Amino acid sequence: MLYRENGQFKTSYAADLALFPIAQDRWAMWALVAIAFVAVPWLASDYTFRAVLIPFLILSLAAIGLNVLVGYCGQISLGTGAFMAVGAYAAFNLQVRIEGMPLILSLIGGGLAATVCGVLFGLPSLRIRGLYLAVATLAAQFFIDWFTNRVKWVTNDSPSGSVSVGPLQVFGFDVSSPVQKYLLCLTLVAVLALAAKNLVRGAIGREWMAMRDMDVAAAVIGIRPVYAKLSAFAVSSFIVGVAGALWAFVHLGAWEPAAFGIDKSFQLLFMIIIGGLGSIAGSFLGAAFIVLLPLLLNHLPHWLGLPISTGTASQLEHMIFGALIVFFLIVEPHGLAKLWSTARQKLRLWPFPH
Amino acid sequence: ANEQFIPLLVYRTGQFAPLGIPWGDGKQDYLKLINARDGGVNGVKLAFEECETAYDAAKGVECYERLKTKGGGASGFDTQSTGITFAVTDKAFVDKVVVETPGYGLSASADGSVFEWNFPLLGTYWTAADVMLQDIAKKEGGSLKGKKIALVYHDSPYGKEPIALLQRRSAAEGFEVQLYPVTPPGVEQKSVWLQIRQARPDYVLFWSAGVMTPAGIREAQASGFPREKMYAIWWAGSDHDVKDIGAGAKGYNAITLHNSSARDRVHEDLKKFVYDKGQGTGAATEIGALAHTRGMMIAMLQVEAIRAAQEKYGKGKVMTPEQVRWGFENLNLTADKLKALGFGEVMRPVQTSCSNHMGTDWARIVQWDGAKWNLASDWYQSDKTHIDPMVKEAAAKYAKDKNLKPRSCS
Amino acid sequence: MEAIAESAPPLAATPKAALPPALLDVNGIEVIYHHVILVLKGVSLQVPEGSVVALLGGNGAGKTTTLRAVSNLLAGERGEVTKGRIELRGERIEKLSPAQLVQRGVVQVMEGRHCFAHLTIEDNLLTGAYARKDGKAAVAETLEKVYAYFPRLKTRRSSQAAYTSGGEQQMCAIGRALMANPKMVLLDEPSMGLAPQIVEEVFQIVQDLNRKERVTFLLAEQNTHIALRYADHGYILENGRVVMDGAAAELRENEDVQEFYLGMGREEGGERKNFRDAKSYKRRKRWLA
Amino acid sequence: MSSKTSTAAGEVILDVQHISLRFGGVKALSDISFNVREHEIRAIIGPNGAGKSSMLNCINGVYTPQEGQITFRGQTFSHMNSRQVAEMGVARTFQNLALFKGMSVLDNLMTGRNLRMKSPLLLQALRWGPALKEEIAQREAVERIIDFLEIQAFRKTPVGQLPYGLQKRVDLGRALAMEPSVLLLDEPMAGMNVEEKQDMCRFILDVNDEFGTTIVLIEHDIGVVMDLCDRVVVLDYGKKIGDGTPAEVRANPEVIRAYLGTDAAPPAAAPRATSPVTPPLADQRAAA
Amino acid sequence: MGFFLETVFGGLMAGMLYALVALGFVLIFKASGVFNFAQGAMVLFAALAMARFSEWFPQWFGFESLILANLLALIASVACMIVVAWLVERLALRGLVNQPAITLLMATLGISYFLDGAGQLLFGSATYKIDVGLPKDPMFVLENTFPGGLLLNKEDLYSALIAALLVATLTLFFQKTRTGRALRAVADDHQAAQSIGIPLARIWVIVWAVGGVVALVAGIIWGSKLGVQFSISMVALKAFPVVILGGLTSVPGAIVGGLIIGVGEKLSEIYLGPTVGGGIENWFAYVLALGFLLVRPQGLFGDKIIDRV
Numbered sequence A: 001m002l003y004r005e006n007g008q009f010k011t012s013y014a015a016d017l018a019l020f021p022i023a024q025d026r027w028a029m030w031a032l033v034a035i036a037f038v039a040v041p042w043l044a045s046d047y048t049f050r051a052v053l054i055p056f057l058i059l060s061l062a063a064i065g066l067n068v069l070v071g072y073c074g075q076i077s078l079g080t081g082a083f084m085a086v087g088a089y090a091a092f093n094l095q096v097r098i099e100g101m102p103l104i105l106s107l108i109g110g111g112l113a114a115t116v117c118g119v120l121f122g123l124p125s126l127r128i129r130g131l132y133l134a135v136a137t138l139a140a141q142f143f144i145d146w147f148t149n150r151v152k153w154v155t156n157d158s159p160s161g162s163v164s165v166g167p168l169q170v171f172g173f174d175v176s177s178p179v180q181k182y183l184l185c186l187t188l189v190a191v192l193a194l195a196a197k198n199l200v201r202g203a204i205g206r207e208w209m210a211m212r213d214m215d216v217a218a219a220v221i222g223i224r225p226v227y228a229k230l231s232a233f234a235v236s237s238f239i240v241g242v243a244g245a246l247w248a249f250v251h252l253g254a255w256e257p258a259a260f261g262i263d264k265s266f267q268l269l270f271m272i273i274i275g276g277l278g279s280i281a282g283s284f285l286g287a288a289f290i291v292l293l294p295l296l297l298n299h300l301p302h303w304l305g306l307p308i309s310t311g312t313a314s315q316l317e318h319m320i321f322g323a324l325i326v327f328f329l330i331v332e333p334h335g336l337a338k339l340w341s342t343a344r345q346k347l348r349l350w351p352f353p354h
Numbered sequence B: 001a002n003e004q005f006i007p008l009l010v011y012r013t014g015q016f017a018p019l020g021i022p023w024g025d026g027k028q029d030y031l032k033l034i035n036a037r038d039g040g041v042n043g044v045k046l047a048f049e050e051c052e053t054a055y056d057a058a059k060g061v062e063c064y065e066r067l068k069t070k071g072g073g074a075s076g077f078d079t080q081s082t083g084i085t086f087a088v089t090d091k092a093f094v095d096k097v098v099v100e101t102p103g104y105g106l107s108a109s110a111d112g113s114v115f116e117w118n119f120p121l122l123g124t125y126w127t128a129a130d131v132m133l134q135d136i137a138k139k140e141g142g143s144l145k146g147k148k149i150a151l152v153y154h155d156s157p158y159g160k161e162p163i164a165l166l167q168r169r170s171a172a173e174g175f176e177v178q179l180y181p182v183t184p185p186g187v188e189q190k191s192v193w194l195q196i197r198q199a200r201p202d203y204v205l206f207w208s209a210g211v212m213t214p215a216g217i218r219e220a221q222a223s224g225f226p227r228e229k230m231y232a233i234w235w236a237g238s239d240h241d242v243k244d245i246g247a248g249a250k251g252y253n254a255i256t257l258h259n260s261s262a263r264d265r266v267h268e269d270l271k272k273f274v275y276d277k278g279q280g281t282g283a284a285t286e287i288g289a290l291a292h293t294r295g296m297m298i299a300m301l302q303v304e305a306i307r308a309a310q311e312k313y314g315k316g317k318v319m320t321p322e323q324v325r326w327g328f329e330n331l332n333l334t335a336d337k338l339k340a341l342g343f344g345e346v347m348r349p350v351q352t353s354c355s356n357h358m359g360t361d362w363a364r365i366v367q368w369d370g371a372k373w374n375l376a377s378d379w380y381q382s383d384k385t386h387i388d389p390m391v392k393e394a395a396a397k398y399a400k401d402k403n404l405k406p407r408s409c410s
Numbered sequence C: 001m002e003a004i005a006e007s008a009p010p011l012a013a014t015p016k017a018a019l020p021p022a023l024l025d026v027n028g029i030e031v032i033y034h035h036v037i038l039v040l041k042g043v044s045l046q047v048p049e050g051s052v053v054a055l056l057g058g059n060g061a062g063k064t065t066t067l068r069a070v071s072n073l074l075a076g077e078r079g080e081v082t083k084g085r086i087e088l089r090g091e092r093i094e095k096l097s098p099a100q101l102v103q104r105g106v107v108q109v110m111e112g113r114h115c116f117a118h119l120t121i122e123d124n125l126l127t128g129a130y131a132r133k134d135g136k137a138a139v140a141e142t143l144e145k146v147y148a149y150f151p152r153l154k155t156r157r158s159s160q161a162a163y164t165s166g167g168e169q170q171m172c173a174i175g176r177a178l179m180a181n182p183k184m185v186l187l188d189e190p191s192m193g194l195a196p197q198i199v200e201e202v203f204q205i206v207q208d209l210n211r212k213e214r215v216t217f218l219l220a221e222q223n224t225h226i227a228l229r230y231a232d233h234g235y236i237l238e239n240g241r242v243v244m245d246g247a248a249a250e251l252r253e254n255e256d257v258q259e260f261y262l263g264m265g266r267e268e269g270g271e272r273k274n275f276r277d278a279k280s281y282k283r284r285k286r287w288l289a
Numbered sequence D: 001m002s003s004k005t006s007t008a009a010g011e012v013i014l015d016v017q018h019i020s021l022r023f024g025g026v027k028a029l030s031d032i033s034f035n036v037r038e039h040e041i042r043a044i045i046g047p048n049g050a051g052k053s054s055m056l057n058c059i060n061g062v063y064t065p066q067e068g069q070i071t072f073r074g075q076t077f078s079h080m081n082s083r084q085v086a087e088m089g090v091a092r093t094f095q096n097l098a099l100f101k102g103m104s105v106l107d108n109l110m111t112g113r114n115l116r117m118k119s120p121l122l123l124q125a126l127r128w129g130p131a132l133k134e135e136i137a138q139r140e141a142v143e144r145i146i147d148f149l150e151i152q153a154f155r156k157t158p159v160g161q162l163p164y165g166l167q168k169r170v171d172l173g174r175a176l177a178m179e180p181s182v183l184l185l186d187e188p189m190a191g192m193n194v195e196e197k198q199d200m201c202r203f204i205l206d207v208n209d210e211f212g213t214t215i216v217l218i219e220h221d222i223g224v225v226m227d228l229c230d231r232v233v234v235l236d237y238g239k240k241i242g243d244g245t246p247a248e249v250r251a252n253p254e255v256i257r258a259y260l261g262t263d264a265a266p267p268a269a270a271p272r273a274t275s276p277v278t279p280p281l282a283d284q285r286a287a288a
Numbered sequence E: 001m002g003f004f005l006e007t008v009f010g011g012l013m014a015g016m017l018y019a020l021v022a023l024g025f026v027l028i029f030k031a032s033g034v035f036n037f038a039q040g041a042m043v044l045f046a047a048l049a050m051a052r053f054s055e056w057f058p059q060w061f062g063f064e065s066l067i068l069a070n071l072l073a074l075i076a077s078v079a080c081m082i083v084v085a086w087l088v089e090r091l092a093l094r095g096l097v098n099q100p101a102i103t104l105l106m107a108t109l110g111i112s113y114f115l116d117g118a119g120q121l122l123f124g125s126a127t128y129k130i131d132v133g134l135p136k137d138p139m140f141v142l143e144n145t146f147p148g149g150l151l152l153n154k155e156d157l158y159s160a161l162i163a164a165l166l167v168a169t170l171t172l173f174f175q176k177t178r179t180g181r182a183l184r185a186v187a188d189d190h191q192a193a194q195s196i197g198i199p200l201a202r203i204w205v206i207v208w209a210v211g212g213v214v215a216l217v218a219g220i221i222w223g224s225k226l227g228v229q230f231s232i233s234m235v236a237l238k239a240f241p242v243v244i245l246g247g248l249t250s251v252p253g254a255i256v257g258g259l260i261i262g263v264g265e266k267l268s269e270i271y272l273g274p275t276v277g278g279g280i281e282n283w284f285a286y287v288l289a290l291g292f293l294l295v296r297p298q299g300l301f302g303d304k305i306i307d308r309v
């Protein structure tokens, strides 16, 4: 009975409004933060940083952004990749065109550019709903794919259309080693995730969820659909844009438009569904799942010493991946986050069954 | 362990698998052959591990990160993909590992003074386009003036690479370039070929990949564009690209880095030492297929770089990535050496240097006769008057963007 | 406080010897939603062939859950029966699919209507006959019968169900179930949202079918007045347990039932209490004391 | 009771004039006029499909009537805009439960207060200063309503998992959270047993008394209507067939024909005159 | 003028091919409320089966006849798709009754991954050929009216014919049969459908099997055009705007949508493309669909989106 909230009374609404009202959760969270900021940089290998942690963090961020839109506001989007691309290319342009532009400002600029785009492509959502809206976001996806490919200034006249960024610096510090990159991502992700969490549990978050669950009723209690939907698009694309810029700058370093193709959009959608729609923690869990699973499946034959060819392994990986997704959806359609909270619920009652 | 580690980035799944599979098989087969026949390089066995990229840049980066330090350091990445090459090039500078991109990659990386770690051996898309134009000019009686040349290309950095060169040469030589991008994957090309039917270019250069190739040939057939007037880049000119179309592709031209149809001693050795022992990576019928031979050739270049490094840094030792880089930079495969290696019929001599990371750029045209590829031209070398300055310019720009100080090669 | 002695403890709800053999026998079922929320804590009840049995109880007592457990519709709500047995004519039915149950003549009218929004009223009704094998003519006949029961449906037959009023949808849902020509109907709050006249009619229909065609009914109902008027037997559910059961007439005489379910003040001698006079929000029921 | 009748004679706050609403061929409402006075409890009754819900939908801008206009506090509209209506202090509940299913009870009620929450997005993201203060202040108000409706135990439960009857209560709570001056209730007591109906009646009466809220109520339980309401409108097939005090309406032969039926009425309540007068407020509190 | 007509005609033909894939989407959506992202993977799987069986059967049984090989392969492929449908119902859909549309959609993405992997594992990931004797050569008509004649494509013509036939059959099926009505009921409300005795399991197997057969037809036609290889699953991307434009629930909508998208994208590419650098047809198709949606949010022939409290 380690996990109990007995004896913890909330004496003010402020306390009840706290992020983690239960003390054990609070401690666990602080421990997690400490591990992430202190222990991990000591312990992890370069490979872990570059191939696991950094992509995990950045994709988590993008997933949070998408979750705001899909999970909280209920607007299906298949164009996340495109908004990441906008963030990446905008940040790139700021970086190369403005001498001495601080990296952080470029990243934020990327986010803002994505915001503008997001709102623009969000406009149809005022009229089009559900799966039909997917077409608007797909239009964004394909249009921006094309745009970044075709319009020369976007890539600073790179003849091949692929671009790369120079060495990174934040507040005069070099960000070149994997640890530094990791810490940069971690800080940004932590800040933005907290901000996103605050939004979704605040007034605006409730407006989004209200739009998602029952838009007519939302209108009747005075929520403006235009504002609610477009603000969701804006916030979502901002976060996604920053994630895109990070993905390009920190993870890839050099990229072509295909890095932000429709596959990326699907991948992110997977993350939030597996992780849990309408859950910030779920975005992290989903990203972890999607990043780690293929690596795991990839290593599995090696560990087991099975002599299967790369091709076969990769087909099997596809199959297992697909099967696991279906499996998870069946076990818990609300995703890993829900699974986790159910487990917690049980833990709270443990050792009594109900 | 006394083993030299070679990472093998491959794609055996996804869109480009038909090309990726024989290519990957070829690479692996050659390494197996060296181990089986020669017991490695001067006694140093070759260890290798494949990593599946599915032609995806992010996956490629992961593979690169995973394998770059393995076995004391990777002896060079043949990424098999332009996108992955872009993504790992910057990292390679920092990590100090070689990226070898025979026949693909950044055209500018031929300049070794800037791109210390990149080796676009045997040719780039600029040299390829140049050679195609030379062949066309030859057919047209020496001059391209007034001709219309269309480029139908995979709308990606890969497909766009040749544009710069084409435009430069068209300005200089007075022919017209028409550009037709095809959005990947390129399953539907009707509008492109209708436009071509209307614009009636004299030739079509075909920078295609994957399903775009058969779709394009079919559409050319359906819209009545003569296949003899099509010139495909080497990645769109393998057996699997045209085999199923058969007679429909008759006359289709492709450029190649090597004598594709040649069967050389290396093929026999491979059969004898590897396939006959049941160790072959793919099906025995694949031996001699264009993409497979190309894979072997790429692996051979890598092995020879290691051998060259050993000559300098100590025979029978495992080379560090930096030593391998030296080997790549000081390759000198003369005709005799190639012959000894069993590649005498397959390719022409290569010699690299500090400033020239491409080594050589011999290429020739082959033509599909409905059942097999036949040689349709002699060897060409690209015309350096346009390409060299372009490489210099682009490399300089890259160095500036990255705050790199080019080394001096003299 | 005398009521305690009178009301049987939950588990003592054993079949009464006097009753005919049960068509449906629910024995000590436990239902859990989402793997953690325990809702039914050992509910047992019997529905004799040809009877009308009412399930009464407040909000959240578990009436709907009981009906879902019987008709095997829990899976879609992520609930499951974890203990106990459900038997239909002696056959265990927990593992059957809802469709197989319909083939055995058991049809449920779900709470909250659940009409097929895009289908017209008539198509809604016709789908109700999907499982029937007795030919078009018979179906058409039942359709006419349903229209006769609910003339309002006939006037709205060609509108999409989503665009009909709440009451019309309720009629549609009931009519749709009748189209299956069932032997047993599980009715979940049939009176909800219906005008009083229609409510009366619905129960008349229930009685009619019950008497003439020996259709068995298990109904969950909040309108205790009318439910006890038409039912033979009643079960009262509180908090996932059966707290009382008995013949309808008996229940009507029970003081607690009168006060809490029929809204009759004792002082006024069986008169209905004025709604204005309800004083406090929370009064304890004796059996929970 | 006496206090009631005096306030019921308040100003006309909502005046519906000649409203007609058609859906394709279906005439949901034809030429309906009636008014609602400040502080009264007004009922709309009628058989199924009579157009009662549609009437409410017209009032708060979900439907746009083809003809007619609505005057609210002196302002006349031919089409109501939902947001505007909400800002003017009209709240409503829905017949088919239009709760936000994925949100907790608390959040559902909090949405009702969204009109009052004005801090900018950025502050909300920081959850700092005015934003946090505002959140806490509104939370307090909502907690009062939660206490009032006695749904404390379900505060954090997603409403989708609540039983139907409780959902209805939450629906009412959300409307109350808006602190409306006019409350439109669409069958708030459907799916409740008598005990719960009594509770619900109590809530309605208290809201009406304590906050002076005007209430428009659709209900099929005639007992409730007769006991609670000051005036009743009767609709049938989109037409108004009766309007007046409960007693008048009850005696109206057309209403009896179309809706009440001759014997379908529930057992008569103790005659109003003899029923005790509404206990004073203090009394109720003590009981609560 | 001749060129314009050629373009329009080419667009119509291409549109028919898109429609063929779109049809699979519509079918499954209409009948179960599932937006089946696995349709592309099913096309690939079916085409791979067809290609490989027609290659293997002659080897296994030692005969040469192409017709016989194709016929046997067709039967085997249909059987394959039925097995797939059965497995999908058993292992995926059954556990997802009454879940929101987006969950189902994600499940189909999972299925699509699975099928991609399984298909290539079983049948290989190189390029294979389907040869059912569709003619490839160009055909010129009206040579008297237009200089050089109008270019037509026989292969496309045949394909369009097959597509039209399929659509007609399916439309009839939906409109005229009891099962058709039950299917639409299932799409509206799984639980209610269950409660009145519609056997979801059987219905889903039927629908997915029919969807599989439609995928097979699409796979054969696209496969004989492009060769069978992983990329063929991407023709699904071309079908999205078509379904959306036509309306998710309308079989004829798939055709009309296909034609509009086909013609629209070809015209845009040819007449608009050159001014902005080309390659616009892909997104233009989506923008076109978007434009239509702004006027009719449910697509051209889709069921009206119900919006009521």
Ligand SMILES: Nc1ncnc2c1ncn2[C@@H]1O[C@H](COP(=O)(O)OP(=O)(O)OP(=O)(O)O)[C@@H](O)[C@H]1O
Pocket: C033, C034, C037, C039, C057, C058, C059, C060, C061, C062, C063, C064, C065, C066, C077, C078, C111, C222, D160, D161, D162, D163, D164, D165, D166, D191
């Ligand atoms: N889908 C669900 N998920 C979780 N809990 C549920 C679900 N459905 C019902 N419950 C819980 O089960 C309990 C019983 O609910 P049920 O719907 O059976 O009550 P009921 O007696 O039908 O009430 P009502 O008269 O209000 O319809 C309630 O506490 C409710 O919260």
Ligand SMILES: Nc1ncnc2c1ncn2[C@@H]1O[C@H](COP(=O)(O)OP(=O)(O)OP(=O)(O)O)[C@@H](O)[C@H]1O
Pocket: C163, C164, C165, C166, C167, C168, C193, C195, D023, D026, D027, D028, D046, D047, D048, D049, D050, D051, D052, D053, D054, D055, D095, E308
């Ligand atoms: N959006 C709509 N489209 C088409 N018809 C509608 C629409 N809304 C309501 N109707 C029709 O208008 C009529 C009145 O409906 P309304 O919902 O107002 O009835 P009601 O009086 O509330 O009935 P109930 O007591 O059954 O709820 C009904 O016949 C209904 O079918």
Ligand SMILES: [Mg+2]
Pocket: C063, C064, C065, C111, C188, D163, D164
């Ligand atoms: Mg219920």
Ligand SMILES: [Mg+2]
Pocket: C165, C166, C167, D052, D053, D054, D095, D186
């Ligand atoms: Mg109504």
